[in-house]
Amino acid sequence: MLVKVYGSAVFGVEATTITVEVNIASGIGYHLVGLPDNAVKESSYRIAAALQNNNYKLPGKKIIINMAPADLRKEGSAYDLTFALGILSASKQIKAEDISSYIIMGELSLDGSLQPIKGALPIAIQARKEGFKGFILPVQNAREAAIVSGLEVYGVENITQVIDFFDKGKPLERTEINTRETFYNNLNEIEHDFADVKGQESIKRCMEIAAAGGHNIILIGPPGAGKNMLAKRLPTILPPMTLQEALETTKIHSVAGRIKDNIGLMSQRPFRSPHHTISDVALVGGGAYPQPGEISLSHNGVLFLDELPEFKRGVLEVMRQPLEDREVTISRAKFTVTYPSSFMLVASMNPSPGGYFNDPGAPVTSSASEMNRYLSKISGPLLDRIDIHIEVTPVPFEKLSEERRGESSVKIRERVIRARDLQSQRFKELTHIHYNAQMGPRQIREFCVLDDVSKTLLKTAMERLSLSARAYDRILKVARSIADLQGSELIRPDHISEAIQYRSLDREGWLA
Template identity: 65%
Template sequence: MLSKGFGSAVYGVDAQIITIEVNIVDGLKFHLSGLPDNAVKESQHRIESVFKYYGYRMPRRKVVVNMAPADIRKEGSAYDLPIALGVLKTSGQIQAESLDKFVVMGELALDGTLRPIKGALPIAIEARKKGFKGFILPEENANEAAIVNDLDVIGVKSLQEAIDYLDNKRQIDPVIYDTREHFYDNLDNYEADFAHVQGQENIKRALEIAAAGGHNVIMIGPPGAGKTMLAKRLPSILPPLSLHEALETTKIHSVAGRLGSNAELITQRPYRSPHHTISDVALVGGGGVPQPGEISLAHNGILFLDELPEFKRTVLEVMRQPLEERKVTISRAKLTVDFPSNFMLITSMNPCPCGYYNHPEKECVCGSGQVQRYLNKVSGPLLDRIDLHVEVTPVSFDQMTQNRKAESSAEIRERVIKAREIQQERLESLGIHSNAMMGSQMVKEVCQINDGGRILLKKAMERLGLSARAYDRILKVSRTIADLAGKDDIQIEHLAEAIQYRSLDREGWAG
């Protein structure tokens, strides 16, 4: 007797249905075909233990399990449950007549309980797309899979529960998850708020501009000036995720196994802050089985790199292509996967090794040339992809102790959303949605300036020693400032404000 069931494999952020065929023929041993890895091959021992625990028997004939397509490598332990059910059905120990109507995934413990899997959301999306009735999976992953509508998501705790359900001995109601209700109820739940920040008005302004245009930012200042604190509050002023963005973000975190137990839809923009000891692969993604890295986990959100010069140079350089392309392509001999990586890069650094160069009160003790060598740890090509350079100075005692109520994140976010709506309307035909995404040709078309603005920009570049690469960046930022002000044209004051955010391009900034 031959039985057929279905599982799934995840490649990149998309899933592919895997057909699991089980046959019992004359002979001995348990044979797996279809390029299984070691974790899949070891399923035989887990399944035998579980069968003995529940009183089922492993057939004493040759069990052949084929996983098709046979030319795609199958990874991980999540095939335990569909293989076990296929063996039981083929050997006549269970009926499970509806097995081929479900996608089934789950890792078995030796007592038959199920452990959670990675990638439940993309698997559920693919199952619905292929017209399956439902998805049987570990109970801990049920909420995550139930984000997908029009699919019966059956969460089970053990192999026995799955058998009882398929044999109609147990009624298990599909998990119901109101995606839209949960999404709209949890959009604005931010703990950190700009209302809690005293002083630093110029930095708040710069971050508002960055949020309004999707610009990358580098904050440079002494220790304790508030760079990390301000960066943590940036997600609270970004436009809320759309439902499509929320699903896309949740999908990536699902593939990476970062959602945890009883996971739900991600409704807030991601904020990732990896340590400076991170490796190239951990940042951009990869590995033997390609997994998303930090820049993909920050998709639709923020990647914050604190103490930027302390990161290995190779780590920083691998970000250059994803910052331009807004995706990461990982190639292997038989597989190429794309991970999206559309994020805002927010970085911070000290101005020198001791941290007190240009400090208003403390004296820098770094020797001649040390400051420039420290800044040179950040390459020019990477700095070229950062639109705003912001100098952060310490907050004075008077500012810290004043009782004046600071502007809340909600008030700032309203202005940011209005500016983004203007950009969306202007750039929609070009296939982009923020000023930061404009290429050089788009900048020429969209960021027109009058003669007065052209003269100001020329003088600024000459007097301040600004590099040529600053030109497009200044125009992009000035366009965002004009959008925040609700102006159709870029005015001289918008250009003047944008120019001051190119401090690291000035010749002689570090002496």
Template identity: 70%
Template sequence: MLVKVYGKAIQGISARKITVEVNIENGVGYHLVGLPDNAIKESSHRISAALKNVGYKLPGKKITINMAPADLRKEGSAYDLTIAIGILAANKNIKTDDLDRYIIMGELSLDGGLQSLKGVLPIAIQASKEGFKGIIIPQQNAREAAIVDTLDVHGVANISEVIEFFDKKKPLAKTKCDLLREFQKEIVNFPFDFNEVKGQETAKRALEIAAAGGHNILLIGSPGSGKTMLAKRLPSILPPLNIEEALETTKIHSVAGKIEGNGSIITSRPFRSPHHSISDVALVGGGSYPQPGEISLAHNGVLFLDEMPEFKRSVLEVMRQPLEDRYVSISRAKFSVNYPASFMLVASMNPSPSGYFPDDPNNTSSMTEMQRYMSKISGPLLDRIDLHIEVSKVGFEQLSTKRKGEASSVIRQRVLHARTIQSERFKATTINSNAQMGPKEIEQFCILDKASLKLIKSAMEKLNLSARAYDRIIKVARSIADLESAHQISSLHISEAIQYRSLDRAFWRV
């Protein structure tokens, strides 16, 4: 008898339908075709043990299993349950009335239990689009899939529950998720607050501007000046994720297997802080079967590179294209996948190998050593960082004061106001923030008066700025103006934006 059971294969952050065709006839042998990998080929042993431990067994006949489309490589152990149910149905051990209405996936343990899967959310979204009634998956993943409220989501702990369900002996419970309540439950809970930061008013102002416009920022300062402390508090002033951003972010983390426990939707912007020993592939994504890297896991959030010059230069250089295009394309011989990578880059570094500025008594580095140290970060990459901020040491008086600084909630309100202005400005486009503006948008929304043009011309000549740096200054000035609710960019906004280009100054280029 021939039966068809349906599963899904993950491609990028989307899913593609896989039809598992099981045919049982007289003869001997177990034949699995359709480009399965080793994990799927080994499934026969898991399936045999699991069925035996719940009171069934593999039929002693010729079993042929085809995973269509046959030209698409299938990977992982998530098809165990799909194949097992197909074998039982083809052997007439269970009824087949509703098999074609469900996506069935899960890795089997030898006792018939089910292990959690990766990529459940994109699977559920695609299943709903294709008109399936429901999805049967491990109970660990049920809350994640239940975000899709147009689908019956059944989380199961053992294959025996699935068998009883199709035999009409016992219904499966449906998992429900109140998306709005889940989304709002922890949307404003942050472990860090800017009121804990003593001093550093210039750096806090720069981070506020960066948050207002979604700009990349580099913090330069000696050890202990507070660079990491400031960076970790940036998410507390960023605008909250909207539903679309949250779903897209959750899909990426789901594909990467980063949804913890019985989690559902990601409610706060990601903050990723990879170690400087990270490889190129781990940062941008890839592998024999591509997986999202750190820059995609930071999508709609923050990627923090602490001690940036300590990263391998090749690792830093692979970020150049994603910083511009806001996605990363990973190509292989037979296919390619695109992962979103729209993140704020926040980086920190010391000004010299010894860790100190040239005018600091503790500095032991020569100018040559400083230049060699700075050259670890290429000019094209620095060009893509909008704000370069020198973070000075905090004095004793500031450290010892009991007075709290400005709270993140207060700063966040100003950032939200600026983002609201930008939402209205870009409502007819796909742009979300000033940092994403292209030449056309800059020409349309960033009109400069004569004084501003004269000022930026002078800066370009003195600092030898590139065309990209010119655009970045204007975009930062636009964000400064938005924080002040100013319709027109003034020379004051341009002047402040130029001040945030520390590494373009002669001091760093001598």
């Protein structure tokens, strides 16, 4: 007897419906075709044990399972439940007249319980698009899939529940969540707050400017100056995610299997902080079966690279193209996968191998040549993509011992949102530009017009401070963000002078 059951395969952040055809006829053998990988091929052992331990059996006949489209590579263990239900239905051990109306996915344990799967959200989106009635999957992924309205989502704990649902009409508990209500209720939860940071007012100001214009930023300072603490609080002053951004972000984390149990839609911007020993594939994504890397997991959030010069140079260089294009494309012989990667880069570093500036009173001193050699580990093209360079100095005891709390992230975020609203209006006719950091030469000429005083100030600064040519556009972009924070349509000389301060690494002899 031939039975068709439906599963799904995820490529990139999109899903493709897989038709699983199960045919049982006279003879003997278990034949699985349709380009399955080893994890799919090994399903027969898990299925046999799970059925036996739940008073069913793998029929002693010729079983042929075809996964269509047959030229598409299938991977993972999430098809166990799909195969098991198809085999039981085709061998007439159960009645399952309505089985073709559902997408069924889940990895089986030997006792019949279900393990979570990856990519539940894109699978649910595709199932609704193709008109399926419902989606049956492990209970751990149910809230993630239930984000999709108009689709019945049933989270199950074991195979017996699914069998009873089809064979005996025993109802399953449907998982339903109010996506918008859940999203907006959790939107303003703040774990880290800028109010906890003592002192560092100039650095907070710099972080606010970076958030307002979406600028990449690098923090340079000795150990214990507060670089990590400041970086972790940057997502709390970025504008709250829109519902569309939340869906995009959740899809990527779903594909990577990074959604926590019983968490539906992600409402907080991601903050990723990979260790400096990370490989280039882990950073940008890839592998034999491409998976999203850290830069894609940071989409719509912040990627924090602590101790930037300690990262392998080749690892840092692969970020150059994603930083410009806001997406990363991974090519293989038979297919190409594109993952979005629109993130803010926040990097931190010590000014020297010893960790301190060229100060005779520092615990560990380094010569100017050692410090320059250390800084040269970061390439010019990468620095060219970082708009703001800021020196972070240790906080004095008087500031640390103050009882007064600093300005909260909520208040800073309000100013950032107002600045972003101005930019949204400014770039409303441009589909690929949403904030100042994304401006190209044409937009800089149009929206960063300087008066004579500002031009003279910028010219003098570039000559006296030996600023590089690449600093010119960056200064104008940052000045535009400073002006937006003040609600000014024009870029004034004080905006230019403040922006000039944020190009430390472009100044020759800044370490002397």
